[in-house]
Amino acid sequence: MVDNKDLKIDLLYYLAQQIHPVVSRLVEPIEETDAVRIAECLGLDSTNYRRAAVAQANQRAAEEDCTWQQENYELCEGVVVVCPHPECGYSNVIRETFDFVTDPTSPRFLIAGCSQCNLTWESSEHQAVISNQIDRQLGEFVARHHFAAYKCDEPTCEFKTRVQTMKWCREGLECIRCSTGVLRREYTSKQLFDQQMFFRQIFDVDAALRKMSDSQKRAAENRDRQQFNACRIDSMDIVNRINEKYLERNSYNRVDLSYIFAPMMKI
Numbered sequence: 001m002v003d004n005k006d007l008k009i010d011l012l013y014y015l016a017q018q019i020h021p022v023v024s025r026l027v028e029p030i031e032e033t034d035a036v037r038i039a040e041c042l043g044l045d046s047t048n049y050r051r052a053a054v055a056q057a058n059q060r061a062a063e064e065d066c067t068w069q070q071e072n073y074e075l076c077e078g079v080v081v082v083c084p085h086p087e088c089g090y091s092n093v094i095r096e097t098f099d100f101v102t103d104p105t106s107p108r109f110l111i112a113g114c115s116q117c118n119l120t121w122e123s124s125e126h127q128a129v130i131s132n133q134i135d136r137q138l139g140e141f142v143a144r145h146h147f148a149a150y151k152c153d154e155p156t157c158e159f160k161t162r163v164q165t166m167k168w169c170r171e172g173l174e175c176i177r178c179s180t181g182v183l184r185r186e187y188t189s190k191q192l193f194d195q196q197m198f199f200r201q202i203f204d205v206d207a208a209l210r211k212m213s214d215s216q217k218r219a220a221e222n223r224d225r226q227q228f229n230a231c232r233i234d235s236m237d238i239v240n241r242i243n244e245k246y247l248e249r250n251s252y253n254r255v256d257l258s259y260i261f262a263p264m265m266k267i
Contacts, residue, residue, distance in 0.1 A: 012044065015042050015043070015044055016044055019042060020035070020038060020039060020042060020044065023038050023042075024038055034053060035049045035053060036049045036050045036053055047179075047180050073194060073197070073198040073201070075191075075194075076194055076195045076198040077195065077198075078093045078094055078095040078198075078202075079093070079094040079095075079134060079137070079199060079202055079203075080092070080093055080094075080133070080137065081094060081111075081121075081130055081133060081134075082133060083114040083116065083117060083119070083121075084121065084125070084126045084129040084130065085114065085117060085119050085126075087117070088114055088116060088117040088119065090114055090115075090116035090117065092110075092114060092115055092116070094110050094111065094202060095202065096110060096202065096208075097109070097110060097111065097201075097202055097203070097204070097205060097208035098110060098208055098212070098220060100216075104216070105215065105216065105219060106216075106219035106220065107212070107216055107219070107220050108220075109205075109220060109228055109231060111202075111203065111205075111231055111235055112228065112231040121231065122231055127231075127234045130234075131234070131237075131238060131241075134199065134238060135241075137199075138196065138199065138242070138245075138246055141192055141195050141196070142192065142246070144187050144192075145185065145187050145188075145189065145191075145192045147162070148185045148186045148187035148188075149161065149162045149185075149186050150162070150163075150164070150173065150183035150184065150185060150186075151183065151184060151185075151186050152175040152177065152178060152181035152182070152183055153181050153182050153183075153184055154175065154178050154180055154181025154182075156178070157175060157177055157178040157180070157181050159175055159176070159177040159178065159181075159183075160186075161176075161183070165183070169182065172184065188252075189250060189251045189252040190252050192250060192252070193247070193250050193252040193253060196242060196246045196247055196250065197247070199242055200239055200242045200243070200247070203235040203236070203238045203239050203242070204235075204236075204239050205232045205235050205236065206236070
């Protein structure tokens with residue numbers, strides 16, 4: 001075999017791909033030791049390791065929230081229904097399916113009528129107007145997500161841009177200013193998903209009824225049975241449309257295998 005003096009050992013490759021993983025597994029039980037610290041000791045660039053550690057910590061926190069906590073929709077916007085009666089036009093902000101504050105023993109079906117003029121919305125014309133209003137609001141949330149600016153997650157940078165760069169790293173778009181942070185949307189797909197789920201929860205009458213006691217359920221249904229049944233059917237139609245038109249198309253509602261196996265990619 002002829003010697004080639006131009007060939008050199010890639011020390012960084014061996015340190016990153018063979019030495020670092022082995023040492024990380026050996027010292028994993030030791031407190032205050034992580035992949036970032038080991039990379040610094042080996043003389044490697046710890047930026048990618050630090051970024052990966054932050055991403056994994058955020059992912060674990062999100063998984064724990066989904067596993068042990070119920071969804072929190074306090075930051076979501078309520079459904080705004082402008083009363084379709086021409087003599088009213090009041091903007092009703094609805095955040096619950098039933099009103100338990102005014103009379104807990106006989107909760108009022110909030111989607112069935114206006115809280116200002118007390119007129120009902122049971123006619124097909126009124127329900128069509130309300131349905132269009134909800135579609136418009138959901139469309140505005142989708143547009144807000146698509147037109148949201150990208151912001152660097154590095155606290156010392158916080159660079160913002162509306163241009164989607166093509167400088168990729170395994171966590172997403174690499175910041176073009178600091179090269180250490182990741183550009184993330186200010187209005188994320190998770191926020192959009194929560195907003196859509198909140199709307200779905202408000203109009204899911206069957207789910208709301210299951211949370212009520214038997215006496216509350218009977219009182220709510222007996223207020224005006226015909227009006228209740230008519231609005232209940234229309235509400236469930238809205239729920240089905242939210243599922244088919246919005247939730248199924250939301251990227252947060254899909255499993256991204258490239259994101260799951262991202263830690264296995266070469267750093």
